Amino acid sequence: MVPPPEVAHWLAGAVALLIGLLLLSEAIVGPAVFRRRAWRAYLWPSIALGGGIGLWVVTVLSTFSTIHLLAHALWAEAAMIAGAVQLAVVRGKLTSPRWSLVVAAALLVSGVAFLVHESNPWLSSRSAFLHHVIGWMLVLASLFPVGHAIRPRRTVWSAGFALTFVLLAVLLFADRDSAPPLGRLGEGGVP
Amino acid sequence: MRTGALGLSIAALVALFVPTVASAHATLRGSSPATQSSVAAPPTEVRLRFDQAVSIGPRAILVLAADGAVLSGPARLEEDGRVVVAPVVGLARGQAYTVRWQVTSLDGHSPAGVFTFGVGVAAPPPMLAVGARGTTWRDDAARWGLFVALAFLVGPLSLRLLVLRGPVPSALERRIHLVTTGAALAAINIGIVAFVVRASNALQLPLRDLLYGDLQPFAEKTRFGIAFLVMTVGLGAVLGLLLLSWVFDALALRPVTLVLSLGLLSGLSLSGHQATEPNATWLSALVDWLHLVAASLWVGGVATLALLVWPAAPELRRRAFVGFSRLAVVLVLVLALGGVYLAIERLSRTSDLWTTGYGQLLLAKLAIVAGALAFGAFHHLVVRPRIEAGAGRRARSSLVGETLVALAVLLAAAVLTNASPPPPDGASAPRASSAG
Numbered sequence: 001m002v003p004p005p006e007v008a009h010w011l012a013g014a015v016a017l018l019i020g021l022l023l024l025s026e027a028i029v030g031p032a033v034f035r036r037r038a039w040r041a042y043l044w045p046s047i048a049l050g051g052g053i054g055l056w057v058v059t060v061l062s063t064f065s066t067i068h069l070l071a072h073a074l075w076a077e078a079a080m081i082a083g084a085v086q087l088a089v090v091r092g093k094l095t096s097p098r099w100s101l102v103v104a105a106a107l108l109v110s111g112v113a114f115l116v117h118e119s120n121p122w123l124s125s126r127s128a129f130l131h132h133v134i135g136w137m138l139v140l141a142s143l144f145p146v147g148h149a150i151r152p153r154r155t156v157w158s159a160g161f162a163l164t165f166v167l168l169a170v171l172l173f174a175d176r177d178s179a180p181p182l183g184r185l186g187e188g189g190v191p
Numbered sequence: 192m193r194t195g196a197l198g199l200s201i202a203a204l205v206a207l208f209v210p211t212v213a214s215a216h217a218t219l220r221g222s223s224p225a226t227q228s229s230v231a232a233p234p235t236e237v238r239l240r241f242d243q244a245v246s247i248g249p250r251a252i253l254v255l256a257a258d259g260a261v262l263s264g265p266a267r268l269e270e271d272g273r274v275v276v277a278p279v280v281g282l283a284r285g286q287a288y289t290v291r292w293q294v295t296s297l298d299g300h301s302p303a304g305v306f307t308f309g310v311g312v313a314a315p316p317p318m319l320a321v322g323a324r325g326t327t328w329r330d331d332a333a334r335w336g337l338f339v340a341l342a343f344l345v346g347p348l349s350l351r352l353l354v355l356r357g358p359v360p361s362a363l364e365r366r367i368h369l370v371t372t373g374a375a376l377a378a379i380n381i382g383i384v385a386f387v388v389r390a391s392n393a394l395q396l397p398l399r400d401l402l403y404g405d406l407q408p409f410a411e412k413t414r415f416g417i418a419f420l421v422m423t424v425g426l427g428a429v430l431g432l433l434l435l436s437w438v439f440d441a442l443a444l445r446p447v448t449l450v451l452s453l454g455l456l457s458g459l460s461l462s463g464h465q466a467t468e469p470n471a472t473w474l475s476a477l478v479d480w481l482h483l484v485a486a487s488l489w490v491g492g493v494a495t496l497a498l499l500v501w502p503a504a505p506e507l508r509r510r511a512f513v514g515f516s517r518l519a520v521v522l523v524l525v526l527a528l529g530g531v532y533l534a535i536e537r538l539s540r541t542s543d544l545w546t547t548g549y550g551q552l553l554l555a556k557l558a559i560v561a562g563a564l565a566f567g568a569f570h571h572l573v574v575r576p577r578i579e580a581g582a583g584r585r586a587r588s589s590l591v592g593e594t595l596v597a598l599a600v601l602l603a604a605a606v607l608t609n610a611s612p613p614p615p616d617g618a619s620a621p622r623a624s625s626a627g
Contacts, residue, residue: 049431056379056427060420063410064218065302066387067402073383076427077376084434091438120299 013172020165048083111138233282244272304405333385346491354514415462482529556603
């Protein structure tokens, strides 16, 4: 029995929140303080890479429609590649700040997948609204890593990048596919 | 930055309190009769339960007999539009039936699907539903792409682990990382395409509707679907291991990656047409897997020599060529023995080789294999002694030639895997419906 889609979305929200809070911590205290323990720098890229692997399980459970299968596969690949490249940057294997462009591309592709995934107008439903908000948010947020590639020292890029994940978590937690907006799962006549 | 963050926060809050009921497109949650089930008595109606209300036309559910006759009446909605019901008449015991459905969600999308059920008999897989088309060149192309991607995944790994043990130049190491990671990514994506293409043969939907087609009966009830699920998750793990091995220079992860990848090749053996034939046994599946492993290691190994070792590590050419040459002897032996066994298993009579389409395909494949073996023999008997003597610098062009012929062998293998062998003597064709 495949669990309702909300469960996977809330799990993804929890992972996004974890990444967002880690990034936000680094943005607030600064990299010099945050990375006094070297392992901390590995945290968010590792979670992204591991989350990407986990997303493959969600992908194969998303066979209830072709477009869901394709979208989830795209998100899994984007998370894995962005996580691995960022791990390589942290490890010193890749040194140019331009590697941030890979993260930018991952956000852009993920955002576009959300938008293509949803062909209805913004206000036609909660689900449609969330797809549009998340899609455009990720597309716009791809500018933060681009900014980091050009001006690596400015805090605004890392803070914006961190807030993107926190907001993504909020939006994913707000998702209800088959229940009233503020009701618990099971209300609204889930079969 | 503050303004931007404030704007995004407001958007998030708005998202929390938009007072509408969510409605992603409708998903089929269950049916009666169930997908690919066998029921004891002929049902008088077919019921589909969705996760949300849908709208329908009178032909939202079509129940089809094996001869294509429509046995269902006009569909109606029940339970606030979440259940679609169609009456059926004229069903008989001992027959299998196809259900094709299409509804419209509140969001305007039109999910659609197909499944089968049997009355007193086992239901055929959804690929054999009435109206389903057999495999096409798209299936062959996708399977070939998958073969090639997997060969480029296991070939460099095996050459590095079995032939070029110890340190190698960083340029070669980088290329091996790049090629294997790219091959794993390609294998995942081509696998998804192959799965969707195969399902689309049965769904028979225009592209826009195919995007909302229900793939669950194919994913959960067919061997190729289950193989797809396992291979996708497994290749995701392989991709993760390859990325970690690159980032942390953790070469110890490579043996695990190679073993896992070779194991995943069994998905191709178990999902091919032959695996569902009446005379298929665990032994034939095992031999098919060994045949595939040997072919992948051989093709991938030759390609690695030609495309990676030759340009990136000239100092290792001799070691790599001689070492792979020894390995190739074993691989070709396994290939040949496996191929002979499988041919005997799948063809009842020698004359099937020229009187059946499958046999003719096999002959064509054997002709290409002969070309590849000629290249191999030339390399083993002529080039290898030259290289051992310190000459043979021009071997790359003939290695590229062997790679190209080997890729053609994989193409023939892909077409053959999707083809149906002639039924064994005394057995009827396995197709459970009359649809083509």
